[in-house]
Amino acid sequence: MSSSTLANGARPAPASSPGLAAGARAWQPGYPREWEPVLVGRFLLRHARSRPDATAIISHGVSYTYAELEHSAARWRERLAALGLRHGDAIAALMEPGFESVSLLIACGELGCVFVPFNADLPEARVVGICRQIDAKLLVLGPGAQLHAEQAARITDRWALTQGSDTQVHGKPVADPGPHRKVLESDIAYIIFTSGSTGTPKGVVMSHRAAVVAFRAIAAACDVRGRLGSVAPLGFDLSLLDTAAALGVGATIVYIPRRVALHPRRLFDELAAQRVRQMHSVPTLWSMMLKHCGDRLGELRDLQRIVVGGEELTVATVNALRARLPALEVVNLYGQTESICCAFYPVPNPVPADWASIPIGSAYPGAEMLLFDERGVRVTAEGVPGEIYLRAASMFQGYWRDEETTGRVLVPDPERPDSGERLLRTGDLAVLGPGGLAFAGRRDHQVQVHGNRVELEEIERCLARAHGVRVAGVTDVHEADSHLIVAFVVVDDPEAADSAKLREHCRADLPPYMVPARFVFAEALPESASGKVDRKALGALWSTHAHGPTRSAEDRTVPVTR
Incomplete structure (x- = not known):
């Protein structure tokens, strides 16, 4: 599909339709449709009109079509608007990924609200701290959330409780929501909070434009056909990656609950029952699957491809998996929350015998990964370590209200410091080899635990x-x-x-x-x-x-x- 088609998104619904764009101001004659803002929700619903009856999401054993997703997002938008929530308001979501969380994400974007996802098991103290940082106007509790309604009420004076498909919204509407503002591509789409070295979580601020640029690359690189299995928790950016990979091409995403994903044998049964064709996860998940049910992996005849990221992928893991599933396609994903992703490396089959590690490859089209040494000089020789710097339109705007930390990672181009361009200094070390870049550690004390940045x-x-x-x-x-x-x-x-x-x-x-x-x-x-x-x-x-x-x-x- 052409990039112009990707940019257009789904057609606005007529005023009588329950679709998401109902009631939106029509475009003025003479303006090309390519000028329509490219928003996160419109990208995720771009197939809702062409494939309304196709299954978009399977969550907790229930299937939902693209038409149902569009309708649910419209209902969420109506509820949020009725509470007086407006452009720029932060909406925190403490829930497992699934039909309701995707609906809420889309609705937030259409209103210009900022979606702030939390893992369902996040402790109350951390939820309170982050909600205060962002001045959250609403805290949404979903199935699996560790907090109760009474606890949520202490955090904000307005809250929502989601129970399955029956959503109850409680709170006092804002008397004066203020003047209407248009939603633009430059507006904040979401904020994901990660671990912070100062002791306070860092909020990674992503605009609609940056997110959609990444979503396009994700959809093209992952090329999902059939059903995609996802185990990433909501507060982990890989959850967004999985959603974009499936919905961006009109495929189906199967959200596998954490209570299942943490038990290899139960996960095996779920993958088989749901006929998952492509699976996204951290490499550790497959190490555990090999340990506990390796003798049965060959029975997953529908599984054709896995995309793994968030941790280092080893040659031993790839070879062990292909010993059970000889034709398995393996893609090594590399990226940061600050850009969602920037490289997808298809691992050759078989892995060359002399490889000690799996490369991360090179950046996707439209982005560039560069290596610089400590003096800011480009590293071009093979085997010489350097730090990865990223050039891309998918980069974050900065850390929430933290200019000092932002300035340490969004830095002038070392080769063209006067250009005004900012590059993302990733902190990751790599060396250049035959397969592209190969990960070589960190320059700081950040580590990855099951794909989570710590x-x-x-x-x-x-x-x-x-x-x-x-x-x-x-x-x-x-x-x-x-x-x-x-x-x-x-x-x-x-x-x-x-x-x-x-x-x-x-x-x-x-x-x-x-x-x-x-x-x-x-x-x-x-x-x-x-x-x-x-x-x-x-x-x-x-x-x-x-x-x-x-x-x-x-x-x-x-x-x-x-």
């Missing part, structure tokens, strides 16, 4: 607030098939050396994937020459003492000297 400093700051804790150092380690967060803690009070209490303390403020899986209580922490915690030494210390004497399986005490 700033280790944020966990350390959380632990430092616990009673009796003098100092904490956090690192990530590999154990079996998983990434584990390990916290090394020095306490002033012996009673504070309790992993269960510290874990509960972390759960009150951090999402589950950031809560340390192991605790080590030490006399002191190793330090670098600059006086900071030496994380490499912590990792080596865990390897040395991981199988030593323990007080419990998750509570170790080791002597550590500076």
